[in-house]
Amino acid sequence: MxxxxxxxxxxxxxxxxxxxxxxxxxxxxxxxxxxxxxxxxxxxxxxxxxxxxxxxxxxxxxxxxxxxxxxxxxxxxxxxxxxxxxxxxxxxxxxxxxxxxxxxxxxxxxxxxxxxxxxxxxxxxxxxxxxxxxxxxxxxxxxxxxxxEKLSGNFRAAVFGANDGLVSNVALIMGIGASGASSQMILLSGIAGLLAGALSMAAGEFVSVRSQRELLDASSPTQVTLDVAHQLDIDQNELELIYKARGMSEEAAHHRALERFGHLDCDCDPSLSFKDPAEDPDDERNNAALGTDIGAAAASFCFFATGALIPILPYIFGASGLLGVVLSLVLVSIALGFTGGVVGLLSGASPLKRGLRQIAIGLGAALVTYALGLLFNTTIG
Missing domain, CATH: 1.20.1260 (Ferritin)
Known part of the structure; x- marks a missing residue:
């Protein structure tokens, strides 16, 4: 059968x-x-x-x-x-x-x-x-x-950057609005929050990627074993010490040193083979996979700014008072629900539950700052 x-x-x-x-x-x-x-x-x-x-x-x-x-x-x-x-x-x-x-x-x-x-x-x-x-x-x-896995890095940066912009700016303008400020002041505060947050995100990403590249560069082996091997004393063990420091066993390090001195043509014993990190092209690929610090900073700025723009759209188009607050919250809820749903979808979880969770978190932060704004307004009055 x-x-x-x-x-x-x-x-x-x-x-x-x-x-x-x-x-x-x-x-x-x-x-x-x-x-x-x-x-x-x-x-x-x-x-x-x-x-x-x-x-x-x-x-x-x-x-x-x-x-x-x-x-x-x-x-x-x-x-x-x-x-x-x-x-x-x-x-x-x-x-x-x-x-x-x-x-x-x-x-x-x-x-x-x-x-x-x-x-x-x-x-x-x-x-x-x-x-x-x-x-x-x-x-x-x-x-x-x-x-x-391919999406996780860039997608994570996009979602979290946009969510940071959404939540931080809606919380800011809700607090400012509850304090009794005019619509013009709310809009100005929202724009200031957008720029300040986006620049902060960009600066943080720039420093993060630059620092990570510098750490990788500092840890990556150099080409010294290739450049000076022929000048070393074969009776000394300096070259072997380099290979042992890179993780080789004593026998494998001795084997690789003999190769460098020209006494062996190849890794004759497969059990002694070892990929020398200094000769590994993956180092360059891994470094390139980080992207450039400028590119990462620009992407973070754009992601945050995109999210932070949504809460102030009603005020840009002239809305004010309760209408502006309601429209802003509706737009932010839609955006949070979408990003949360997409994250849930990719993670294999329920898009609806993840979307509702994102909405609850965002509106919860806005509610807290709104309450603080009301308290501040009452105190001033």
């Missing part, structure tokens, strides 16, 4: 094959499952088309598993399987994104969909199908890992 036949045999074994005359509730549920499996197979097939190598092969295998699941529900539905059920709007949207773009965001959404599978509790699904869905979640999690 080949693997496909075995999979079909496993899928055919059900914990509960359903009644000969399914109820209308069962039919609706099975058709919903069928629609989901149809959509998931299309999504994985589309992602496979936009992938290469091992990833493409894995995605095609997962799509085939979803097709096996489809057949299970078609068998239970019988004549009720036609006309073919239409996937939900969200599923069709995901299909479109997978087909035309393909990204870690699609994989993250697919991972969440696999994690919400009801097959483990549904008696009409097989044990094999429930196990498949659990494994599929881990497969998609693994495939999306590299994409998440």
């Amino acid at each position: 080949d693997r496909n036949e075995l999979s079909a045999s496993v899928t055919a074994s059900s914990r509960h094959v359903g009644s000969p005359d399914p109820t209308s509730q069962q039919i609706r549920r099975w058709r919903r499952y069928l629609a989901e499996e149809i959509s998931e197979a299309r999504i994985y097939s589309a992602l496979a088309e936009r992938s290469t190598g091992r990833d493409a092969e894995i995605l095609r295998e997962v799509a085939q598993a979803e097709e096996r699941h489809q057949q299970h529900w078609r068998n239970l539905l019988g004549a009720h399987a036609t006309p073919e059920p239409t996937p939900s709007v969200s599923a069709r949207t995901l299909e479109f994104l997978a087909k035309h773009f393909g990204s870690v965001f699609v994989l993250a959404l697919a991972q969440r969909a696999e994690g919400r599978s009801p097959y483990a509790e549904d008696p009409d699904a097989t044990d094999a199908m429930a196990a498949d869905e659990a494994i599929h979640e881990e497969i998609i999690r693994a495939l999306s890992t590299s994409g998440r």
Whole structure:
């Protein structure tokens, strides 16, 4: 029996094959499952088309598993399987994104969909199908890992920079507004907060990246072993000491020193091989991966300024009083919900919960400063 036949045999074994005359509730549920499996197979097939190598092969295998699941529900539905059920709007949207773009965001959404599978509790699904869905979640999690890692650095800077701007500036203008200041003063304070915060973020990022580069440069081995090896006394052990200081064993250090003196042509004993950091081109790549201090500072300035601009938009366009406060809070809530939702999506958590958490944090900070502004206004009065 080949693997496909075995999979079909496993899928055919059900914990509960359903009644000969399914109820209308069962039919609706099975058709919903069928629609989901149809959509998931299309999504994985589309992602496979936009992938290469091992990833493409894995995605095609997962799509085939979803097709096996489809057949299970078609068998239970019988004549009720036609006309073919239409996937939900969200599923069709995901299909479109997978087909035309393909990204870690699609994989993250697919991972969440696999994690919400009801097959483990549904008696009409097989044990094999429930196990498949659990494994599929881990497969998609693994495939999306590299994409998440690529996004993590820049994305983290963008999200946290924008969130800092949103929260700090909305808190500032809420406090100023509650103190009884005019709309012009609120706008001026917001602009000052935007510039001060963005410049502070840029300066901090500049110093951080510059310091990290300097630390790496100070720790990176130089080319001295290549430049002066021929002038050293072979009977002394200075060259060996350098290699031992870099982490080589005594035997490996002696072996590499003999190479430098020309007594050995290569690492004849593989067990003594050691990559000399001074000769490792990855050092340059790691240094370059940090980016430039100027570039990091400019990015931080822009991210913070973008977030800090949102709370003052109503005042820029002439809003004042309670209307300005409400519009500012609404815009900030939308922005916080979006950034929190995207972070949740990429981390495999609930976008709604992460979005609501971001909103609660931001509005909580604004509420505190608003209360302080009211207290200050009362005290002055």
